Each structure stands twice: as structure tokens, then as C-alpha cells.
Amino acid sequence: MEISVRQMYDIEENGHKMGFLKKFMMENAGAAAVRRLCERVPDIASKEVLILSGMGNNGGDGLVMARHLAGHGARVTVILLGTHDRIRTEESSWNWSILKKMPSVRLMEGCDSYPRPDVMIDAVLGTGIAGDIREPYASAIRHINGTECFTMAVDVPSGLNPETGLAATPSVRADVTVTFHKMKRGIPQRPDLTGRVYVEKIGIPPEAEEGVL
Numbered sequence: 001m002e003i004s005v006r007q008m009y010d011i012e013e014n015g016h017k018m019g020f021l022k023k024f025m026m027e028n029a030g031a032a033a034v035r036r037l038c039e040r041v042p043d044i045a046s047k048e049v050l051i052l053s054g055m056g057n058n059g060g061d062g063l064v065m066a067r068h069l070a071g072h073g074a075r076v077t078v079i080l081l082g083t084h085d086r087i088r089t090e091e092s093s094w095n096w097s098i099l100k101k102m103p104s105v106r107l108m109e110g111c112d113s114y115p116r117p118d119v120m121i122d123a124v125l126g127t128g129i130a131g132d133i134r135e136p137y138a139s140a141i142r143h144i145n146g147t148e149c150f151t152m153a154v155d156v157p158s159g160l161n162p163e164t165g166l167a168a169t170p171s172v173r174a175d176v177t178v179t180f181h182k183m184k185r186g187i188p189q190r191p192d193l194t195g196r197v198y199v200e201k202i203g204i205p206p207e208a209e210e211g212v213l
């Protein structure tokens with residue numbers, strides 16, 4: 001079943017009000033994405049992974065992935081597309097503060113030149129996308145598309161509108177996309193951008209869908 005972005009936000013909100021806090025959803029989202037990544041890239045411990053994280057919760061999912069990937073022995077760099085004081089949500093800031101205590105993960109706040117990794121994680125933009133892509137997000141997306149390496153998009157390839165299926169210029173072209181809870185209706189419209197799509201449950205109680213679906 002495909003759902004709208006509005007329905008996804010309402011389900012998330014209901015789950016949060018039930019006490020299944022958004023930070024738990026984010027933890028499960030990042031962990032599920034890493035499990036899929038390890039399936040697709042079995043020798044992850046020998047890999048250089050670059051995570052490009054935006055300032056919203058899509059970026060927060062990327063921060064969770066950084067911690068899990070460090071646990072798997074990967075060499076992880078996170079580029080936050082702004083400064084940490086401009087992170088927009090409590091759950092994402094919370095994950096950033098954990099990474100600050102982890103020398104095993106290289107953290108950068110903004111950057112002039114991007115490292116060239118073996119694996120790229122697109123955690124730039126998710127369901128919060130609105131309008132034309134602004135900087136520094138646009139450059140980050142162009143960088144992702146300019147590398148040949150294996151690319152995983154978190155929730156939706158950045159630039160693709162998960163409601164309408166319309167793709168901004170630029171939009172990420174991913175090898176795989178891991179989306180959360182249920183398929184958002186715009187995602188299956190652009191297999192050329194998403195690559196293979198996995199839909200992962202993130203622990204939201206089914207009761208959170210009552211009155212929404």
C-alpha cells in the first residue's frame with residue numbers, strides 16, 4: 001500500500017504521542033538502512049563511507065547510520081550540510097552530540113571539497129523537501145551523482161518529491177533506496193533515481209495508523 005507524505009507525518013506524530021518517540025523511529029530507521037547496506041556491501045569493514053547529512057531528520061537518519069557503521073568497522077566520514085547549531089530537530093541534534101564523542105567517526109560541518117569514498121550515503125533531503133534545491137544541498141547532490149561509487153538513498157533520493165514523483169534538478173541517482181514504514185506514493189514513479197527500493201518497518205505501532213489510513 002502506498003501512502004501520502006501527509007499520512008506518513010500523521011502516523012509518525014501519532015506514534016510519538018503514544019510514547020514511541022521520534023528518536024526511537026530514527027534509531028530504527030538508521031539501523032535498518034545499515035543492515036541493508038551490509039547485505040549489499042558485505043565487506044563494509046574495509047570501506048570508506050561518506051554520509052552527506054542535511055539539517056532535518058533525513059540527515060538525522062544518516063547520523064544514526066554513521067554510529068552503526070563505525071560499529072561495523074567501516075571508516076566513516078559525515079559531512080553535515082551546515083553548522084551543528086542549525087540542526088533543526090531535537091532527535092537529530094541528540095545524534096550529532098553522540099557522534100561528537102566518537103573519534104572513530106570523522107565529522108565535518110560544511111566543506112569546500114568532498115572526499116571520494118567507496119560507498120556514499122545520501123541523507124540530504126527526505127519527505128521535508130520543498131521547492132527548488134538550494135545550496136549547499138544542490139552541490140552535495142551533484143557531488144553524489146559525480147562519483148561512481150555505490151550509493152544508498154535514505155528514505156528517498158534527495159531531490160525526488162516523494163509525494164508527486166517529480167524530480168528537481170539536481171536529484172540523486174541511487175543504486176538502492178531504503179524507505180521507512182510504508183511506500184510513499186511518488187517513490188515507485190522513478191526507478192531510474194531510486195534503484196532497488198526496500199521498505200523497512202521502524203517500530204511504529206500499527207495503532208498509530210488509526211484514523212489516518
Ligand SMILES: NC(=O)C1=CN([C@@H]2O[C@H](COP(=O)(O)OP(=O)(O)OC[C@H]3O[C@@H](n4cnc5c(N)ncnc54)[C@H](O)[C@@H]3O)[C@@H](O)[C@H]2O)[C@H](O)CC1
Nearest residue numbers: 025026056057058125126127128129130131132133134155
Ligand atoms: N517516516 C518516519 O516515520 C520517519 C522519518 N524520518 C526521517 O525524517 C525525514 C523527514 O525529516 P524532516 O526533518 O521533516 O525533513 P527533511 O530532513 O527531508 O528536510 C528538512 C530540511 O531540508 C531543508 N529543505 C527542504 N527543502 C529544501 C530545498 N528544496 N533545498 C534545500 N533545503 C531544503 C529544510 O529547510 C530542512 O532543513 C524522512 O524523510 C525520514 O528520512 C525519521 O528519522 C524517522 C521517522
Ligand SMILES: [K+]
Nearest residue numbers: 122125156158
Ligand atoms: K535522502
